Amino acid sequence: MTLALAVEDDDLVVEVPEHPPVRLPLAGPDRVSTLLLFGYPGRGRTRYGLAVLDESGLVMMEAPGSRSRRQVEAFAQENGLGFELRRFATGEEARIALARRSPGWHVVTWRRPPPALPRLRVPGVRSLRPPMGSPKVWWREQLLYGLMWLVLAYGVAFATLVVLNMTAPGRDVTRGMGLLGIAALVLAVVTVIGAAVVVGIGRRRTRRQIADARELQRRGDPHCRLVVVHGRLLLETARRTREIDASRLLLYSAEPGVGGLIVGESLLHLPGHWDPEEVERFAVRNGLELRTRALSREEYLDLTTRVRDAVP
Template identity: 30%
Template sequence: MALLTPDRLVLADLPGRWDGEEVRRFAAPLGLSVFEAGATHSTQARTALAARAPGWIRLAGMPAPPPARWRRPVAVGAGVLGLAAMVYLISIGAGYAWRAFSSVGRVLIDVIEAKWLVVMFSPVLVVLSPVRKRLLRRRLGSGSVIGSVGGLHLDVSSGALRVRRGMGTLREYRIGQEPGQAAWLLLYRHADLAGLFVFGAAGAPLEHLPGPWSPEHVNRFASQHGLGLQVRQVDKDEYAALVGSVREACP
């Protein structure tokens, strides 16, 4: 659920399941309108949720307690044991036994809700995860990618600007001056808000990526991939026009 200002900007994002009938009963005596977006196209929902109002907050319940100190060494130890077991079983031609063991192990992890032990049954994560994070940090420094390690980020592959989250690609835009292609970036600030817009050559915003982005990294990224860049403060009217006309967004 989201709380909106009169001009349809999101003041508070309240993720989770909410009963529509209960929300309507709560809102009625307060004179609040309720708009149900269940039937709304997902693209419209994403662009609406990314249109944040000054003072925007996201409330997600109580913060998770910090993990116990013993969890990391136990997880690493479990990963090493799992890696040794995998190598041994495969070396004696019993790869099928490892596959069965790891499949049962993942089911048990879901049952006992100890997902941090997944490294025991996918031990390659012990090696690949830190290596992948180190490579991504290096790419951030070189300007070949911008964003957060393991989270939302942009990169370029085969002449296409890709919007990615983790290892998955959400959307991609060819870089160029044709309609629908990515031509330049706008790194903006509005009141206490910040974010990044991807623009087409005709000046229409293609993608809205709200949140903090490093100006240094964005500048290096734009220069390396032949994208134009503007960095500026936008006023209320321009901000409203941009979030109201953008095609896609990552709330």
């Protein structure tokens, strides 16, 4: 991500392409204190980024991308800010640190926002397979198998006629081609209708999950939601979906503008705004234990340090 740093009227101004400028205060209780250049191991390569920290070391803004250490350090010294270079040992360690949000936290997005109902990517081949014995599921499977065999049969017949035309030009196979054209038209109509039915079923299923408190979504960016599928608690982010072995939720609030959700016994930290009523319905509907706490800054700092992973 390309960004520019500047100081205007006692504010640190961060300009990002296709994003309104972010203004962070350089004076006051929640002021900018340190510019942090960080790196951590990713999939096949090291990922880098820049974070703006307040006096307590909490993140006010974070932007991914590699930047010149000399330029950032010189900018910090010129404007009386601290500078820190940190290399995290693991991705979990980096996410835990970046998820500790300051009351003056600002989100910076550089990609298109995810759709309102993003596709659910679940690990495992049979993760979303419905319970056996359901008549609706059985008929849907038979319909899909039937369409598959029709498409294969059409392909075999078409290839056979093409080979006959190439090997024996004298034979009259145009009648067969006409029948294949009619079959292709029928298959196209059936495919369009089948696709519309599948999309409609998927949308109704998603709406039903929300109505049945099977889904709990974090407000705002970055995208993050919890989903229960066949008794399995899943966490979906913009990058991946994974299963979580947890039976407890802790909904906390610390300072104005600071809140989040702890999943399990200090297992996973999900900072951000979670609607209390939706969290309660989700917990009751899925048999999860829910606690609600108001934390002091010291308790917040301690709690967010002891977690094992986080989604900033």
